[in-house]
Each structure stands twice: as structure tokens, then as C-alpha cells.
Amino acid sequence: MNTTYFDCAICERGHATPIRPTMLALQEGDEKWIETDDPSEFFACSECRRVYTLPTVGLKSLPATQGVDPYILGAPMRVFRVPIGCDGLDCRLQLSVLAVLPSNTSDAALQAKKSQWRWADLKGSCGHDIPWPQWE
Numbered sequence: 001m002n003t004t005y006f007d008c009a010i011c012e013r014g015h016a017t018p019i020r021p022t023m024l025a026l027q028e029g030d031e032k033w034i035e036t037d038d039p040s041e042f043f044a045c046s047e048c049r050r051v052y053t054l055p056t057v058g059l060k061s062l063p064a065t066q067g068v069d070p071y072i073l074g075a076p077m078r079v080f081r082v083p084i085g086c087d088g089l090d091c092r093l094q095l096s097v098l099a100v101l102p103s104n105t106s107d108a109a110l111q112a113k114k115s116q117w118r119w120a121d122l123k124g125s126c127g128h129d130i131p132w133p134q135w136e
């Protein structure tokens, strides 16, 4: 049996959220995957629904029995990249939040999930605080 290792982001309470396969992180050019318009990325803990800054180093490699889409095609869970708009005046920044949800999550269900997320002290690369809770 193949065990795939995934780099997991660990929330303050110790929950692990799989972000990407460990193998990918070791490949050269992986920074491209990380680099977006906004260098800071965030993840939503699958357990406690809190949103944290995704650490660029220090992800924990853990064995995943099922893995996550899109890395494991057809996996029951999938990494979604959810945009959050900054609220700052004239600010167009979009934060990118990685969330692991069932692969068949609809847009509507995704919005519902989003409305349950909470966070504290989130700051965009623009320097604005992202208000809490932010939706609507």
C-alpha cells in the first residue's frame, strides 16, 4: 500500500490540516506554487474553523491515508483556495485561504463554511487588519 505524506499546517490547538504532498515541497520550483500576488497565505483549520497564517516553513509531514485532491485525483477531500477580499479603503487585496473540504462541496456550501470561520489578528500584506469576523 502506498502511503502519501502530506505537509500539514498545525493550528494552535494541534489539529493538522493537510496542505500539499511532502514530495512536492522538495521539488525545485515549488516556490512558484507558493508565490501569488499576495505572498502571505492562510489556512482554515478543518477542525476548529479558525483561520491562521500559513507558515512558509515548519509544516509537519504526516502520513495521509486518503490524501487530498487535486494532488490525489478523486480523493474525498480537496484543498480549496478561497479568496477573501480586504476591507481596507481602496484596497483590492485578496487573501488566499486554503481550506480542506469534501471534494463535492458546492459554491453555496463553501460560502456557508466561510461564514463559520473566525480569526484574530489577521493582517494582509497591504498592512490592513482584516476585520473579525469579516464576511458580509
Ligand SMILES: [Zn+2]
Pocket: 011, 012, 013, 014, 015, 045, 046, 047, 048, 049, 050
Ligand atoms: Zn484547529
Ligand SMILES: [Zn+2]
Pocket: 086, 087, 088, 091, 092, 093, 124, 126, 127, 128
Ligand atoms: Zn488591504
